[in-house]
Amino acid sequence: MKKITCLLLVVFLAACSAKMNPTQKDVDRVSSRYEGYTLEMLLEGKQLYEANCTLCHKLKSPKDYSEEKLNKVVPAMVKKLHKKKGSEVLDAAAQESILRYLVTMSTR
Ligand code: HEC
Structure with a gap:
């Protein structure tokens, strides 16, 4: 029983950290759609979203x-x-940045 609880916890934590941290893999997945998209831009979208x-x-x-x-x-x-x-705290570019971040992460 303890083992199962432990295993579930590990899976849960892994899922959480994966969700929170965008990587180059995420950028690669959408690169054909968002030309010139970089990890920096993805992280900026995340930051704007969270803020x-x-x-x-x-x-x-x-x-x-x-x-x-x-x-x-x-x-x-x-x-x-x-x-x-x-x-108007967010301009059009900031809105697009948030949208791209969310769309990118939604397809993970
Ligand atoms: C002025 C208040 C307010 C702000 C600021 C706000 N939201 Fe919301 N949001 C709501 C309300 C109210 C709902 C509907 C109730 C709920 O799902 O909590 C909602 C729902 C949502 C949903 C679920 C929509 C659905 O139909 O299921 C998403 C996604 C969302 N917001 C994203 C965002 C994003 C991205 C931002 C930042 C740009 C943001 N929200 C900022 C009030 C706000």
Whole structure:
């Protein structure tokens, strides 16, 4: 029984850390779609997402959403954020950066 608990914990931790850390592999997977995409850009998207998208709810896992869904949800959420903040804290490039990060990680 202890062994199983231990094994589950290891699998769980591995799954968590994999989710949190984008790697070059993730970039390679989407490189045909996002020309010139780099790990640095992916990490910037992650950072923007984590810094701006926890005002109203916890971070949503990208894996729970399709690309189609994210294409609709992210612009709507950025609008919500701007309304709440009372200013346009994210420009179009930042919004695209967040969207690309989420789409990339959703297909992992
Ligand atoms: C002003 C408040 C607010 C901010 C800021 C905000 N959200 Fe949301 N978000 C909501 C609400 C309300 C919901 C619906 C209830 C829920 O799922 O928690 C939601 C739901 C979501 C969902 C699930 C959508 C669905 O249909 O299942 C995603 C994904 C999401 N937000 C992403 C983001 C991202 C990305 C950002 C940053 C750009 C962000 N949110 C910022 C309020 C906000």
